Amino acid sequence: MPCLVRTPRIPLFEWLSSNAEKTTYPLAYSNITGVSYEEYLRLTGFSLPANFDLGVDHPHGYHELQKALAGIYQCSPVNIVTSSGGTEANYLVFSSLLSPGDEVIVEQPGYGPLWLTPQTLGARVVPWPRRLEQQFALDLDTLPRLLSKKTKLIVVTNLHNPSGVLIPRQTLQRVADLAALHNVFLLVDEIFLDGAPTPQPSAFGLPNTIVTSSMSKIYGLGGLRTGWIIAPEHVAYQCQSVKSHTTGASSGLSEALNASALLSARGALLERFRARTTENKSFLKSWMAANPDLMTWVEPFGGTICFPRYSADVPSLRLCTELLDSSRVLLAPGEYFFLDRHVRLGFGIDPTLLRQGMKLLEQDLRSRLKK
Numbered sequence: 001m002p003c004l005v006r007t008p009r010i011p012l013f014e015w016l017s018s019n020a021e022k023t024t025y026p027l028a029y030s031n032i033t034g035v036s037y038e039e040y041l042r043l044t045g046f047s048l049p050a051n052f053d054l055g056v057d058h059p060h061g062y063h064e065l066q067k068a069l070a071g072i073y074q075c076s077p078v079n080i081v082t083s084s085g086g087t088e089a090n091y092l093v094f095s096s097l098l099s100p101g102d103e104v105i106v107e108q109p110g111y112g113p114l115w116l117t118p119q120t121l122g123a124r125v126v127p128w129p130r131r132l133e134q135q136f137a138l139d140l141d142t143l144p145r146l147l148s149k150k151t152k153l154i155v156v157t158n159l160h161n162p163s164g165v166l167i168p169r170q171t172l173q174r175v176a177d178l179a180a181l182h183n184v185f186l187l188v189d190e191i192f193l194d195g196a197p198t199p200q201p202s203a204f205g206l207p208n209t210i211v212t213s214s215m216s217k218i219y220g221l222g223g224l225r226t227g228w229i230i231a232p233e234h235v236a237y238q239c240q241s242v243k244s245h246t247t248g249a250s251s252g253l254s255e256a257l258n259a260s261a262l263l264s265a266r267g268a269l270l271e272r273f274r275a276r277t278t279e280n281k282s283f284l285k286s287w288m289a290a291n292p293d294l295m296t297w298v299e300p301f302g303g304t305i306c307f308p309r310y311s312a313d314v315p316s317l318r319l320c321t322e323l324l325d326s327s328r329v330l331l332a333p334g335e336y337f338f339l340d341r342h343v344r345l346g347f348g349i350d351p352t353l354l355r356q357g358m359k360l361l362e363q364d365l366r367s368r369l370k371k
């Protein structure tokens with residue numbers, strides 16, 4: 001029997017997909033409720049030209065998507081690589097920059113693939129702790145000690161997955177300056193950034209900085225699998241070359257649909273996002289204020305997720321498994337973000353389901369305190 005190459009599992013994804021059918025209260029996910037095709041048509045007014053050529057692919061991205069992204073990031077087409085979701089975007093960046101033995105500094109807690117994909121490529125992950133006690137802020141004093149001659153890349157998310165905290169512009173500027181001083185790159189995954197309550201500038205344009213994003217989380221269009229990289233020209237060129245080995249080109253039809261979403265309905269989609277999450281976030285805020293003995297949180301700046309610490313004396317995977325079995329509430333265990341005794345809680349869902357799910361969570365956590 002020929003040997004298979006071993007790729008690290010991504011336990012977060014396995015947890016989310018294997019439990020999707022078992023939950024009534026899906027509080028583990030990080031995307032806003034998806035946009036239906038009917039809603040999409042109403043918001044965009046899009047109609048596919050009858051002569052749209054379904055036989056042609058667009059390795060450099062469908063031209064209208066290029067145009068939309070060039071406008072948003074104020075960049076040139078040579079800085080843009082389109083991809084099949086944020087997942088491929090991050091993969092292309094990692095495989096363009098990393099070789100076995102290299103070191104990557106990655107925030108902790110953090111989104112699983114940002115640790116595990118570099119490991120697949122033989123790189124070593126050096127965790128950069130973000131602490132609840134410091135409001136999950138990036139600790140600039142620690143960073144210089146983590147850099148070594150082997151460091152190639154620093155990786156952060158903005159807004160932070162899992163806490164939803166914003167990295168202020170001045171902090172990003174200082175990280176990028178340090179990256180440039182040490183001749184390393186900074187990857188800022190901005191998939192949640194458009195979910196900020198007020199528009200925030202992209203980190204693209206800071207020294208040595210690459211950004212990635214997609215339509216999955218804030219826009220509710222993840223099924224179309226459109227993402228992108230915005231990078232200095234030579235990095236974008238390399239990512240484009242690697243893309244020839246992965247997908248070659250993303251779906252032109254998806255890119256056309258998403259181009260129209262960004263060019264003609266971006267404001268309306270962001271409004272839809274804010275309408276849903278503002279109410280849910282203020283409900284969570286009052287829930288946290290009413291239950292300080294059960295959970296401590298850092299209020300997320302925006303987006304769809306937060307990362308509270310619970311007081312019950314139980315590991316996160318056990319807590320989440322028991323809660324799902326007893327109440328059909330699905331949370332994401334903190335250990336899948338490399339920080340136990342926390343859970344990731346998503347609030348992009350229907351407000352009634354969120355309220356009911358939080359009620360059941362409250363009962364569960366309260367019963368544990370009494371034991």
Ligand SMILES: Cc1ncc(COP(=O)(O)O)c(C=O)c1O
Nearest residue numbers: 085086087111161189191214216
């Ligand atoms: C920080 C971050 N980056 C990338 C992705 C992947 O995005 P996509 O669904 O567009 O592949 C996710 C999905 O959860 C994410 O949270």
